[in-house]
Each structure stands twice: as C-alpha cells, then as structure tokens.
Amino acid sequence: MNNESDTDREIDERIERLKNKYLQKTGKVSGISHTFGLTSEDAGRKTFRERRYPHTTLSDPPQSEADSDEDDGLEETNMFYTETVQSGAAAVHVYQEMMHIYEKLQAERVSQQVWAAELCERERELQRRENTLLQHQRNIHKGAEEEELQQQHQQETSELKETLKQKTKDMKRIKSSFDSLKELNDSLKKQLHDVSEQNRKLESQCGKVQARLENLQRRFEYSKANSGRGNVFPKAHDPKASTEEHPPSNKTSKEGGAHGPTVKLTAFLLDWVVDEQLMEFRETSNITGRLTSLHHRCSTVLPLLVDFLPQMSVMESSLQLSLLRCIYCCLSQLQHSTQHAPLTSTLRRLGEEVSRGPGDSGKERRSSRACPLFKSSCPHTRFLSSLIIIRSVSQVDILAQALDVLSRDVRTDEGQHLFLQYRALSAVLTLLRGVSPRPLTLSVEILLQMSTQTRLVSGFLDECSNEEFFRCVSLVLRNPRLDPVLFEKMCVVLQKLSSIRKNKRLFEAFSLHLLLQEMHRTTDPTRTFLHINLSSILLNLGMPARSSQH
Numbered sequence: 001m002n003n004e005s006d007t008d009r010e011i012d013e014r015i016e017r018l019k020n021k022y023l024q025k026t027g028k029v030s031g032i033s034h035t036f037g038l039t040s041e042d043a044g045r046k047t048f049r050e051r052r053y054p055h056t057t058l059s060d061p062p063q064s065e066a067d068s069d070e071d072d073g074l075e076e077t078n079m080f081y082t083e084t085v086q087s088g089a090a091a092v093h094v095y096q097e098m099m100h101i102y103e104k105l106q107a108e109r110v111s112q113q114v115w116a117a118e119l120c121e122r123e124r125e126l127q128r129r130e131n132t133l134l135q136h137q138r139n140i141h142k143g144a145e146e147e148e149l150q151q152q153h154q155q156e157t158s159e160l161k162e163t164l165k166q167k168t169k170d171m172k173r174i175k176s177s178f179d180s181l182k183e184l185n186d187s188l189k190k191q192l193h194d195v196s197e198q199n200r201k202l203e204s205q206c207g208k209v210q211a212r213l214e215n216l217q218r219r220f221e222y223s224k225a226n227s228g229r230g231n232v233f234p235k236a237h238d239p240k241a242s243t244e245e246h247p248p249s250n251k252t253s254k255e256g257g258a259h260g261p262t263v264k265l266t267a268f269l270l271d272w273v274v275d276e277q278l279m280e281f282r283e284t285s286n287i288t289g290r291l292t293s294l295h296h297r298c299s300t301v302l303p304l305l306v307d308f309l310p311q312m313s314v315m316e317s318s319l320q321l322s323l324l325r326c327i328y329c330c331l332s333q334l335q336h337s338t339q340h341a342p343l344t345s346t347l348r349r350l351g352e353e354v355s356r357g358p359g360d361s362g363k364e365r366r367s368s369r370a371c372p373l374f375k376s377s378c379p380h381t382r383f384l385s386s387l388i389i390i391r392s393v394s395q396v397d398i399l400a401q402a403l404d405v406l407s408r409d410v411r412t413d414e415g416q417h418l419f420l421q422y423r424a425l426s427a428v429l430t431l432l433r434g435v436s437p438r439p440l441t442l443s444v445e446i447l448l449q450m451s452t453q454t455r456l457v458s459g460f461l462d463e464c465s466n467e468e469f470f471r472c473v474s475l476v477l478r479n480p481r482l483d484p485v486l487f488e489k490m491c492v493v494l495q496k497l498s499s500i501r502k503n504k505r506l507f508e509a510f511s512l513h514l515l516l517q518e519m520h521r522t523t524d525p526t527r528t529f530l531h532i533n534l535s536s537i538l539l540n541l542g543m544p545a546r547s548s549q550h
Contacts (some may be wrong), residue, residue, distance in 0.1 A: 007112065011105050018098050022091070212345045215303050270322035298330040303346045305330065309353040324373070324384040328422065331391055351393035354385045355402075374402050383409050383418045390427045396436050403431070403442035410449045416456045425463055429472045437483075440476075444486050451493045461496055465503050474510040484530075491516075491533040498540035513541050 305327050354373045374385035382405060389402040409415030431443045450460045477490060497503050507513045520534040
C-alpha cells in the first residue's frame, strides 16, 4: 500500500510539472496569438491545417501590384506568424499528448486502485483462510487432546471397574459372613431371651413362694404364740426401733374393758406412725436411703398387719381405723416403690379380709363380723376400706361395689376431704387405664363429683394438674369404644382444668387441644352441653373453634 501511495505521488508531481510547462508555453502562444488577433483555437486550427496540407497555402484574397511592398512586409509578418503558429501547434500537440498521458495515468491510477482493492480483498481472503486454517489446526489439536483424554479416561474407567468388581466381591464375601454372624447372633439372642424369660418366671415364682413361705411362717409363729398365751396384740411398728416384733405381755380377755389401755396405746402409736412418718414422708422425702428403709419396713410390717385383721371383730372402732390407715399407707408406699416385688399373697389376703362379709369364711372365729369393712357405718373406715380394695383386688364385681361406695362418699364434704387427704386420685387413675366398663364408669363419676363447685375443688384441680393425670385422660379419650356420656363427663373435668393457665402446657404436651378441637368440629350441635364445654375449653386454651361439618 505504501508503494502505491509513492507511485501516485510521483505521477501527480510529474503531471503538475507538465502542466506548469504547458501553461508557460501556452502563455507565450496566447500572447502572440493575441498580438495578431488570433485565438489559441484559431492558431491551433491553422497549425492543424498546415500540418495536414503542407503544400497548400492559405486562401487569401487576391492582391494588386501596388501592394507588393506591402506584401513583402506581410510575408515577413506571415513567416513570423507561421513560425508562431507552428510553435503554438506544437504546444497543442504536446498538450494533447500530455492529456493522453494524463488519461493513461488516470486509467493506470484507477487500475492501480482497483488492483489495490483486489489486493486488500485477497489479503482479507488470505487472512480469513489463514484464520480458518488456524482454527482447523486448533480443532485438530483439540480433537487429538480429547481423543488422548478419552483414551486415558477409558483406561482409568476400566481400572476403576476392575477395582469395583474386586471390592464388590469382597463386599459380597463380607456380607455373606455378616449374614451368617447375624443369624448366629439372632439365634443366640433368641436363646438368651428364652432363658431370660424362663429365669424371670422362675424368679417370680421363687419370690411368690418365698413370700408365701414367710407369710406361712409368720402365721405359724403367730398361731403358736396365741395357742400358748392366748390372744395378744402385736406392738405397733416404730420406725426408730428394729423391725422385730415385741408383743406385749398383757393378757386380754373377751371383754373390751380388760385390754382398754393397750388398745388405746396401740391406736395412738399407729396414728403417730401414719401421721408423722408414712403420709408426711411421701410429701417431703428426698433421701434415697431413708426411702429404701421405709419401703423395707413397710414390706416387713404389712403381712403382720394383715394377719392382725381377723382380730378386728373384737377391737374398738378407734383401733380398726388406725390399723386400716396404717395398712393403706404401707400399701401406698409399696405400690410406688420399684425396688420391692409386690406381695401377691399378702394383697390377696388383704382384699379378702377387707371385702369379707358374714359367713364368707368357713372359720367360725371370723363369722362374727356383721358386714364388710367397705360397707361400715363409719365413713372414714368405709372410705379407707374402699381404697384398700381398689389397690388390692382385681375382681370386677368387688371393685364395682367399692367404687360405688366411694362414689357415694365423695358427694359429701367429708368424703371429698378424705379423698384429698389420702390422695385417692392415683387409685382411681389405675382403674381409668382398665378396659372394664363398670369400673371405668364409676371412676369417671368420682372425678365428676370431685370437680363440682365446692370449697375443696381447687385442691382437687391442683392434684389433677400433673402429667400422670393428663396422660391417663389422653388414653381414655382416644379409646374408640368410649361411651359418649363418659366423654361428656370427662369434658366437664377438663373444662375446669383448662381454666388454670399453667395447664395449657399439659394440654399441648399430650395433644389434647387438637383432639378436643377435632371433637368440637365433628360433634353433633344438638348435644348442646357437650358443645358448650368443648367451646369453653378451646376458648380457655386460646384456640379457634372450627365449624362443624354437616
């Protein structure tokens, strides 16, 4: 491109020089032509004619002789004019040649520009081809690299497949060994379970036999002592003394006046033990050693107290009540203990003695009792006897009778006070977990009576505000075969409990709020009382009541 520019500049310079020379010559010719009254065009035409017809003169008008001198002058002048014209014609010829050269140069310039454009186009084409070639080379190089990488990848893949295959074989072998060990372990676990179950049964049987043996031994010793010294009363259990029994030496007679001081002293000691040790200890005990000692003493003295029950027909009512209180508190302590096995035979004999009526036993010495203790005329004795039956008897008919008595007693202020004093709620909750319909109905009736608006209802609601009660109620309400009437009564109790703010956490912990919300949605609106109770419970819990589906 630089060479073309230099060539164009040289051509332009040459043209300028020629133009200047031509203009200089043209200026001279123009001056001469002007002198003779000829234009450059006329001079050019004349020169052209002279060059075309060299032997032909210009046609001039004819001249006379008189004018010969003048013709000589004119000839000279014509000669000069001819030379001048010839010089102008040469300049025109040079101009024409220069114009011809200029045109050629212009054409050459145009051709040079076209050629330069073609060169640029060819250069661009070559650049494009070069780029295409480089791209092709890069693609080829990239393809070669990809092929090499693919081969390397295939080689690594094959190696990994071989390794995986080997690992799979090892895993199959290990899995087979593991399955064999698992089968062996399951077999051993099953054998261990069978042996443990058999051992547990044997231990249970051994405990029952041992307890039965101890009871028989105590009864034998007691019968032997009675046969030698007559009827005696065992000394009350004192927690500060040893667990051995020291029967008093006072002899008794069939008349109550002979053993009056002894009976009063025994009753006083029993009340002391119950009030100061058993009942108070349940509230304030937090020392494991003392609690274990108390459980051990209760398990030791309870069979003796049960053996003492047959003598209650000749006792004063104060001693009967004190003995029942001591038996109930010992029984409650043992049932809350996980360290001592239940005294099955002792509980069976205890239930028989408390629920036995006149003529129930074949022994004549027991036939003097007028009625069962849970049907006594003393409300306190009747209440304690009913609680003892609930905790010791599993026969449905006897349980139903005791619960019926308890349900009638809690309708009075004295019965509700006794219910709270002896914490009978735990005994009632054990029956709520059962499946027998009659005890369940009577238990719910007792709870409903205790939740009536009395001066003791706040104490009952506080006693119900615990996880044990809500867990038991949750199981009852989720029973698909629950009687709708019982559900309605339970909702009355729950409505009272929902008014206590701290119980909201217990409702949520056992999902009772969701259950009651669903019940409210599906309950028939015609059951107005139940619908109102459910709405009140949800309102107290701060939950929206869903509309019923029709």
